[in-house]
Amino acid sequence: MSIQISPLSVKELRTKTGAGMMDCKQALQAANGDIEIAVENLRKKGLASADKKLTRLATEGIIDSYIHIGSRIGVLIELNCETDFVARRIEFQKLAKNLAMQVAACQSVFYVSINDIPQEIIDREIRIESGKEDIINKPPEIKEQIIKARIDKRLKELCLMHQCFIKDQKVLIEDLVKEHIALLGENIKVRRFQRFILGEKIDLN
Known part of the structure; x- marks a missing residue:
């Protein structure tokens, strides 16, 4: 049996997420009235539907x-x-x-995004990380893993x-x-x- 959801809760969730009234009500019912859980579920649903639109032309x-x-x-x-x-x-x-x-x-x-970073910038960061003293004496496979993790973090920054x-x-x-x-x-x-x-x-x- 679904729980009763107050219009005030629906309005609060709609304000936080911008989702439709029925979507908000259903999300609150599925979350047993917990607004934070409903927000998280609506965000997950929105991100999944958004992925399908990412290849469409935007001019x-x-x-x-x-x-x-x-x-x-x-x-x-x-x-x-x-x-x-x-x-x-x-x-x-x-x-x-x-x-x-x-x-x-x-x-x-x-x-x-990372795709916009010129290759020469990426190569420079790899050179910098490869020359750091704390990884010089590590085994090659470990050294490679550390460099990759640090480069990924740096590029995201x-x-x-x-x-x-x-x-x-x-x-x-x-x-x-x-x-x-x-x-x-x-x-x-x-x-x-x-x-x-x-x-x-x-x-x-």
Whole structure:
């Protein structure tokens, strides 16, 4: 027998996830009224449905900006979707703003995803890790495993999609985008971004 779910709980879950009313009610019933479990289940469901849309062409969207307090750091970001209709949705525009803010906050991030990192950067990181003293005397197979793990970690540190969302550390940016794909029903891609830091690269000589 399904438990009674209050409209207030449904509304709270809808606010947290953006899912439909019936989806929220069913998720709460399956979770015996536990909102946190319902949120997790809806996110899993959304990520699975979003994966199917990732290959669809996304050529519409917006260019948005974020200027940090004090006006010393600014970011421009291009976020693409499939239609102009979704580009005008407040949820899409809020996502663009949040992603621009994320780029401003993560100043070690220079690429959207690992696939965007030039091979010469990867080769440089491999050379650096291979020459570290703590692995010089380890057996070759162990050394290779350590280098691979460190390179994977380093490359993720350089990429926006592998960062934890500054507003919710339990959510990766990659999953945040997928949640919006599920919510809005279209493929969404971060095409590019540019960070501006006041005084950067000024030659004082």
